[in-house]
Amino acid sequence: MKALTTESALKSVKEYFLMSVGMLLYSFAWIGCILPARGVGGGAAGLSLVLCHAIQEWLGVSIQIGTMVFIINGILLLFAGFIVGWNFGVKTVFCVIVISLGMNFWQSVLPAGDFLHLERILSIILGGILAGIGVAMCFMQGGSTGGTDIAAMIINKYRTVSYGKIVIYSDFVIIGSSMLVGFHIDTVIYGYVMTAVFGYTVDMIMSGNQQSSQVMIVTHDYEKMADAIAQNVHRGVTLIDSEGWYSKKASKIVMVVCRKRETAMILKFVKTIDPDAFMTVGSVMGVYGKGFQAFTK
Template identity: 40%
Template sequence: MSTKEFLVHFKEYLLITLGLLGYVTGWILFLLPNNLIGGGVAGISSIIQYATGIPLGYPYFIINIALLVTAFFVLGKGFGGKTIYAIVLTALGLNLGQGIVPYDIIESLALKNGKLLCTIMGGILSGVGIGVSISQGGSTGGTDIVALIVNKYRNVSPGRMILLIDVVIMLSSLLVPSYMADGTLMPWADKITTVVYGFILVTVSSTVVDLYLSGSRQSVQVFVFSQKYAEIADAITNDFHRGVTVLDGKGWYTKHSMQVLMIITRKTDLGVLLKYINSVDSSAFISVASVTGVYGKGFDMIKNGKKKKINS
């Protein structure tokens, strides 16, 4: 493995780790202290913890093992390796975090702020964590794996797919007894309220996932008008390692012919691109526009589902 490849993998695993830290924090500080339930394997595991007292990290890990078999065959070994890392780290974090975080912190952040605020905060943190993990090719397991499998063959947003699956999990919690932190059985009315908060939680979480992924994958189209177009094109190609297309243009007011550079890049890389252009020609005229989609090498691929046979 070259140094460049090592740094790429290191960055991916570092971002996955940071994402999982946010995911675990959302559960430990805001969701579990209020007996809130979410979706996916974490939601199922939380239902088990409230009913039996078994820390949710254990069922979370065990349930995900079965799903990993599918991930290996459908999504590839690279995804499987990152997902194993994510699942193990998340399971450890969920179990250890419940014993490490002082009660005073949990009381001040969760118990005194009300369930609605905790639901929103927990949904935001868990959504960002899932989004970061998915963007780097990993997953926290469960419905994330199912969503990525569907997304591989159909153009369905991961967040929406996760939301649909989680509805079933939320409703199933009504069939299982739930014990609160003091050992008392949660009343039926409170369970219904908890399910309502659960729907809010998965809605917030899935929305955040979609917002994060669409933002990180959004592309921009840049046109550059400059007398130093050749130097700018060389800098972008050789240093920034992005493709450049040179178009023939003509200024109608001056009637002078000119060359126009067209560059398509990720929105997250736009700031660096503009710095390269400015370093060569600070007076260059630049136009930036968002594009609906970019398909091809280095960007998104067109997903073709199986063709349906039409009987005549």
């Protein structure tokens, strides 16, 4: 067991603080933007909104969304604990509690109705952006919002299904089911718009600033090509042994990992030095090391 140091304690405090801010921002997005715009979404929050509306319509009982989020996640956590073990982490439980409390808090302090006075589509888009920022802040600190994450653990216990498919299928069903409890088709459409904006925002924050290009250049003039890139683009170059299957001639492949914005400059040098060069450009993310992102301690 690692000894508790001041550095590790401050790091933990920072992580939990940022997760709290992220979850409060996520809950505000739902209560302050999506709910007033009569929107819906996926995940535990979207399912809670549908269930709360159904209970209100059918039984006349009003339940706060945050309370329903806590109930749904609590049930999922219990199932996950008995099925896959109790190793889903303290941060997941912490985030679930903060989301639930945050939603109830915003629902009690924010004025009823569309207090932002935005067009419906703008309110939905703003909600998706704010929710995406909040969830990305949580993910970057190693946290989890529960809901679909817990369901994915349970499903993958018995069958291997990608996380992306589970999210897409569950969100599609949850948003579509809103029509069964009194929501109209426009709500479903706005729900899919919000989900798309939410997912794009999370992806951009999580990987947008880390995305780089991996350029593979097949050329006979590899020495001149490597020198030009190293001296002008100031990026490290790696030479990989290769052999043309048709020509049976040994050569080198010039490999460069660079920022997206530097790709066009490399293409220019390739065209200038060897117009007949064969080149592939692929997107990579999470490039760690000198000149890129530092390794996480």
